[in-house]
Amino acid sequence: MKLLVANWKMNKSFNDGLRAIKSIKKKIKNDRKKKYIILPPLQSTLYIKKNLIKDDVIFGSQDCSQFKNGAYTGDISAEMIKKVGCKYTLIGHSERRIMYNENNKVLRNKIKRALEQKLKVIFCVGETLISYKQNKSSQFIIRQLINVFDKSDNFKNIILAYEPIWAIGTSVTPKMNEIDNIHHTIKKTMKKKFNILNIPVLYGGSVKPTNAAEIFSLKNVDGGLIGGASLIASEFCKIYDTL
Ligand code: 13P
Numbered sequence: 754m755k756l757l758v759a760n761w762k763m764n765k766s767f768n769d770g771l772r773a774i775k776s777i778k779k780k781i782k783n784d785r786k787k788k789y790i791i792l793p794p795l796q797s798t799l800y801i802k803k804n805l806i807k808d809d810v811i812f813g814s815q816d817c818s819q820f821k822n823g824a825y826t827g828d829i830s831a832e833m834i835k836k837v838g839c840k841y842t843l844i845g846h847s848e849r850r851i852m853y854n855e856n857n858k859v860l861r862n863k864i865k866r867a868l869e870q871k872l873k874v875i876f877c878v879g880e881t882l883i884s885y886k887q888n889k890s891s892q893f894i895i896r897q898l899i900n901v902f903d904k905s906d907n908f909k910n911i912i913l914a915y916e917p918i919w920a921i922g923t924s925v926t927p928k929m930n931e932i933d934n935i936h937h938t939i940k941k942t943m944k945k946k947f948n949i950l951n952i953p954v955l956y957g958g959s960v961k962p963t964n965a966a967e968i969f970s971l972k973n974v975d976g977g978l979i980g981g982a983s984l985i986a987s988e989f990c991k992i993y994d995t996l
Pocket of ligand 1: 916922979
């Protein structure tokens with residue numbers, strides 16, 4: 754099964770989002786071999802779902818609280834995300850790690866909260882430009898993995914995404930063999946440390962209709978996590994067609 758995930762980040766409010774989904778729905782379909790998942794800002798998800806004639810789109814949230822319901826101003830719990838109708842949640846995106854200081858402990862709690870609610874977790878890893886330049890990408894990523902997961906986790910509900918920080922929104926990507934090697938390292942690490950075979954690993958970071966086919970043809974790439982290009986429905990659909 755191949756997956757294509759649209760991370761809209763803090764873009765597209767109610768009508769914009771609804772329009773985009775209607776146009777995506779006209780052009781592409783989920784089937785047994787591939788699926789697309791949309792991560793709008795959460796309040797737009799509710800609006801979009803209410804206004805679709807046939808609500809057959811798979812939605813996810815871009816974040817999830819590390820806490821259960823309670824006195825946590827501004828936060829949204831995994832239970833609430835589930836009640837909105839989301840099936841997935843994104844955890845560990847580098848923008849949240851960097852701009853909201855989310856460390857391994859926080860991310861571990863978020864994963865636990867999401868799994869308790871039977872949400873599927875898309876967990877992001879990815880190295881800094883400095884680590885990449887020092888040839889330390891693998892070490893950087895292996896640490897990110899072993900510091901948050903536990904053998905008791907339900908790995909059936911976990912998908913990983915490799916997003917090199919320096920490739921996000923920059924129009925630069927690693928070389929094709931570098932992407933494939935890191936994905937292979939991620940799968941190998943999950944097997945060695947947690948005894949999990951062939952966990953899905955998506956690639957994210959400057960995926961466009963022009964480079965998607967080449968990226969998705971790599972042996973260890975199971976789909977994509979798309980930022981900028983997912984904001985334009987036609988671009989997102991073109992990427993989906995290459996999957
Ligand atoms: P871009 O596709 O804009 O590089 O963003 C990738 C991303 O951060 C998806 O989560």
